[in-house]
Amino acid sequence: MPRTPATRLPHDAKAGPTKPEIRAVTVSKLGLTPEDHFVEVGSCTGAVTIEAARRAGRVTALERKPDRLAVTRKNLAANAPLDADVELVEAEAPAGLPDDADALFLGGSRNFEAVLDRAVETGVERVVMNVSRLEVAGRAVEAFRDRGILDEVVQFQASHGYELAGATSFDSDNPVYVITGGVGDGSGDGEDEAESAVSAERGDA
Template sequence: MAHVSLPHDAKAGPTKPEVRAVLLSKLDLGPSDHFVEVGSCTGAVTIEAARRAGRVTALERKADRIETTRANLDANDVTADVELREAEAPDGLPEDADALFLGGSRNYEAVLDHARDAGIERVVMNVSRLEVAGAATEAFRERGLLEDVVQFQVSHGYELAGATSFNSDNPVYMLVGGASATDGGER
């Protein structure tokens, strides 16, 4: 995976590289795919997706974060057609997406309704709060979108008294599915 440069700060934490690696594996993007991100923030996921998908549409409700996404896109090697939209989802969501990522939990139920109604094949949502993870899992399930729920935590080593200790990032709950989900979360 190529390095993602994020020289511009959006005053919010980007999706960590290890989480992006799993996310991209679940999305399985190819050059003919149209990828949509809801909540682009720093643009980290948008950049990674733009290196794989043919088209990318990134939505962000805050104008300053759209500018941060744009500046970070400019700082990276991106060849895909990328459209940035200042909109609060579900407004602004295209009808022709192949894959969709929800980077936040705002309005997620309406976004999931859109994904179901538009027949989006691959939908992934990352959640860091336990209560939201439970509610979002049920929302995926109710819409027939749920295929898998993955919980993982990443820790990074640092030197402590001549040995290695670890600092842990927050756990991430990754909800995976799409319009073709069939197994209701059992894998």
């Protein structure tokens, strides 16, 4: 199997790309295939858009800031050729979200509840949201749960080695909460079944 090329990000969006280790987890959770239409909300440097464009058949990247959208475009060009048909849209979600997305990624928390509402309305099968702040992560998990689309929450933290006094020590990145779910994929069934089992043991059912 050919090795996936490294993602090049020569252009800076002043907001920092999703780090490679987090991108790897995110893309794995999205489970993209060549038949999928992938949508990213908040493309910024285009790091996740580029990774998705190597796996999905179609990619739509939304970015509300024109300067960041320009960075996305430049970094896409720096990684050409890519397999997917990529469309860049200057819009603030949920405006601009297509009706036929198979997989959706939210890299930030702006308007996330309205974006999730739109995902439920249009039946997006796989939704992944990355959050770095604990309080926002709590609200996001509740928002997924309230809409019946919560599958799992993973706290992910990577550490990078560096030389210290002739040996190796590590610097730890801040943790990231990766929240996954989707519409029509059985999300939330396990939690409902567990609650039913507890109720039965208590005699509530």
